[in-house]
Amino acid sequence: MSIQSPTLNVSILSKDASALAEEIANAWPQSHALNICQAVTTSEQINPDEVEVLLADPNLAAEVIDQCTGLKWCQSTWAGNAPLLNLDKSDYILTGVKGVFGKLMREYVFAYLLQYARNIPAFAQNQNHQPPIWEESPRAPLTGKTLGILGAGSIAQALIPVAKSFEMKVISLSRSGQAVDGFDDVYVATDLLKFAQEADHVVNLMPDTPATTGVLNQAFFGALKPHSVFINAGRGSAIIEDALLNALDNGTLQAAVLDVFTQEPLPEKHPFWTHPKVVVTAHTAAVSSPEDVASVFVANAKRYIANEALLYQFDFNKGY
Structure with a gap:
């Protein structure tokens, strides 16, 4: 008898929320249960009480993350994460996007x-x-x-x-x-x-x-x-x-x-x-696509479910 894995509840806060949700759903393995409980484009739209795993643009996440008391892991959509690293909150795992830029x-x-x-x-x-x-x-x-x-x-x-x-x-x-x-x-x-x-x-x-x-x-x-x-x-x-x-x-x-x-x-x-x-050039040197970000998130989510160390973790003390 197979054992059903626990459902991963994911909140998405990004200007590309809809595209990210679609890419993740397409790439998600059938062996794991996924629930994208909210996918929104502004911090005003998100319910912080539902946030456990957050996939977010760090500038938007910074506006609401202090209210996310149940947050365990935030996967940023950016390589750099100054908006989050500059905050006092550090009781969660923060990972960035690498390997696509x-x-x-x-x-x-x-x-x-x-x-x-x-x-x-x-x-x-x-x-x-x-x-x-x-x-x-x-x-x-x-x-x-x-x-x-x-x-x-x-x-x-x-x-x-x-x-x-x-x-x-x-x-x-x-x-x-x-x-x-x-x-x-x-x-x-x-x-x-x-x-x-x-x-x-x-x-x-x-x-x-x-x-x-x-x-x-x-x-x-x-x-x-x-x-x-x-x-x-x-x-x-x-x-x-x-x-x-x-x-x-x-x-x-x-x-x-x-x-x-x-x-x-x-x-x-x-x-x-x-x-x-x-x-x-208006901050366009290496703009990630929703497909690239989703691939990094899915790879890390598999590790998260398996209780393995996540890739591209930030050290809040070092700032990178």
Whole structure:
């Protein structure tokens, strides 16, 4: 005689609630009982008394999670979870989404690195000029250059194969400075300026923690090479904005591609919008799909039912 497994009661709080519910139902194993007791798009719609397992956008969850006294596990739909980690409540398991962003981040980072390496905007300007201009534009190939990545996690590691295909050296900076396969060098966080001096182009993928807030300052940007392209796809809080603008204005940095900001949406009057050396991409570098999030949730839910350790857990003390 088979033993029926207990029903997993799941609440969904996300802008993609309906799509997530559908994807989870389609992927859910028949051997386990599932009850999606609520799937809503705003915190006002959720009943916190019913919440035991929560799949949620962390910005929405942060508005109601203090009221969820029965919460045991929250699966976030994001990779970073600052809205929840910044709260006092920590008597539950918090897991994030990993393993789905690397391919998207590869496209994003190298789309812009190649744009500047091949000087694509110059050819577009020449073509649109009247009369059109037939001339060679200055280029700065990626071959032989050093790509510096702030962070050494799974998303950072996903950039390595593409960088190596362009015969780039790849260095990283992490809190521990421990060696990671694929990186030519890994710097400890206290060697930030040495890292900056070594890199030709820099991608920030650091998490949002007290230790990373404001670390990309005047000294950091001043240590970069004048031909450097700086890409921020980590968190806006890492940057001292005035320091970045000064570096761009002073010619100590070629360009900045910015996907994340301290305040989002970026205010209409912010100087980043109109600066000729800044590209703004509105937090779209690596947007997960409901299918991707559902696959991570279902894999973790199976572990939850089996009383196994969940994947991608956050440490509330460390902030990541």
